[in-house]
């Protein structure tokens with residue numbers, strides 16, 4: 001028995017369906033739920049909290065079935081992108097509202113509010129009205145209001161997506177502290193992969209109302225299911241054929257070049273290899289070693305982002321993406337058309353499918 005069990009959930013809202021969604025979470029798990037816009041993430045959260053009645057399937061929390069419970073009986077809280085605070089109430093009253101239904105003693109209410117607002121760093125804002133707060137402060141109040149009732153499960157629907165990068169970073173840290181202290185189990189819908197690295201120990205990828213892959217973040221990102229998940233997570237997907245085995249390495253032919261993988265496959269098999277853009281480095285000269293792959297290519301694009309640079313490199317007819325720092329980009333003096341070597345370890349060339357056999361087993 002798991003802490004949270006979503007069993008074979010089906011929901012039909014007319015024109016869109018959640019299709020046999022099935023997963024488990026243990027107490028204290030932090031599960032990130034990702035998927036393209038319109039894939040049913042919000043509907044899934046709202047079915048778990050009880051705003052929608054599923055056609056089929058069960059929801060169990062701490063071993064008890066809650067599928068038919070009304071939302072207020074489930075001990076589940078939800079926080080949306082838009083804080084939805086009561087505009088006419090101050091911060092204290094906003095946080096106290098739901099808590100007063102649970103605790104009759106006003107002293108206790110105050111003590112609980114003091115505790116959560118101190119953790120979230122909003123103890124000084126209790127008398128302010130929502131309209132006077134910044135976006136980050138409002139979201140902290142929304143989090144406080146959800147956590148103060150000590151829910152068994154906290155649902156987060158893109159709570160940070162309207163905030164700037166720095167505020168997001170800060171809130172992630174505060175949220176992490178709060179859920180650790182309250183030992184909350186969390187299901188967090190996000191588009192920001194930073195949330196996953198900072199907070200999650202599990203990831204579920206959904207598409208069109210169906211779970212495509214689930215696992216720990218490392219496995220899902222480094223060994224994505226071929227096709228949709230790999231593409232959605234921005235992994236480089238390289239197709240090749242196994243030529244031979246050399247010691248512990250598998251030698252592949254990719255675009256007429258040799259690529260080494262530390263994963264097992266048999267000569268003659270057609271394989272798909274995944275390499276994360278962060279696991280490739282670029283160099284102006286070749287480095288020969290079988291533990292490292294060195295592929296010669298040409299820079300085809302340079303995309304400068306806030307703290308990193310995405311370099312597109314064409315190798316034969318395969319285009320790969322490489323993430324480097326702005327400093328490396330400068331040192332390498334990169335520009336489109338320049339010849340460059342893409343270098344990555346054999347252990348980072350992960351075979352995610354072999355002649356139709358999926359290798360993304362859990």
Ligand SMILES: Nc1ncnc2c1ncn2[C@@H]1O[C@H](COP(=O)(O)OP(=O)(O)O)[C@@H](O)[C@H]1O
Nearest residue numbers: 013014015016036037038039040041042043044
């Ligand atoms: N109450 C509803 N009735 C009918 N269709 C809905 C309803 N709510 C959402 N949808 C549709 O279901 C699909 C999934 O929506 P949603 O769960 O909000 O996606 P996501 O949160 O992953 O972006 C969308 O196509 C949306 O238009």
Ligand SMILES: [Mg+2]
Nearest residue numbers: 041042043157
């Ligand atoms: Mg949504």
